[in-house]
Amino acid sequence: MDKQQMDKDLGDGSAFPIGEENTAFAQYFTGECYLNMLTAKGVGIGNVTFAPKTINNWHIHHKGGQILLVTGGRGYYQEWGKEALELHPGDVVNIPPEVKHWHGAAADSWFQHLAIEVPAEGASNEWLEKVSEADYQKLK
Template identity: 50%
Template sequence: MAKHEEVKNGVIFPVGEKNDAFAQFFVGQSYLQTLVADPKVNVGVGNVTFEPGCRNNWQIHRDGFQILLVTGGEGWYQEEGKTAQFLKAGDVIVTHDGVKHWHGATKDSWFEHIAITAGKPEWLESVSDELFDSLED
């Protein structure tokens, strides 16, 4: 049984539907509940839930930023050239414009965060199994 099973039902906001629209940019299953999608606001806000082992591809935010507010479970965040950071509920990550990074669940835990995103992401290659499997929580 995976750790933090309660996350799969949503911690603060609903889990949402399977994230099929962005599935090509993830390894494993994620879920997305859009919280703010107002065309008059230049920021998108979504509740993203990751099944154990799920992570998104490397990405760069252009002309913007991304803020992650971790609400449940255990996960990873890594910027290119830096050591991966272990994440748990209450952690906050700020990714600045032009920084290559990825984030997702640990191998054995559900993970959820609120993503506040301005600008457009440039999706890149997937995080290799070799890199992911080398992380220790």
């Protein structure tokens, strides 16, 4: 971890600690990712921190969906069949249930967001294939 670069990209003194390396879900991420679960009571909220070039696989939130609140750095969000959106601090992404998507860091920046799981009976996540390197390389 390049702490100086992370502090520069995310802003000195991130509002929430980055937590531990996200080894439990490492198979669904490329690169270095950290997770700090802020709460799991009622509504699951995690602070997710991505090192540069780190993204997650395509995935679907069944039933409940997800909300991303971008808190630092620069990253991307893309829904299947659509252009990727560049994300910056203050951006909010409402991900409806059943939408195939991915999100993560730009190649040259750390990226951080709060991931809010929208509660729903029978909610689950389905992890899918990796984002192709060719598609990721097309991004700024």
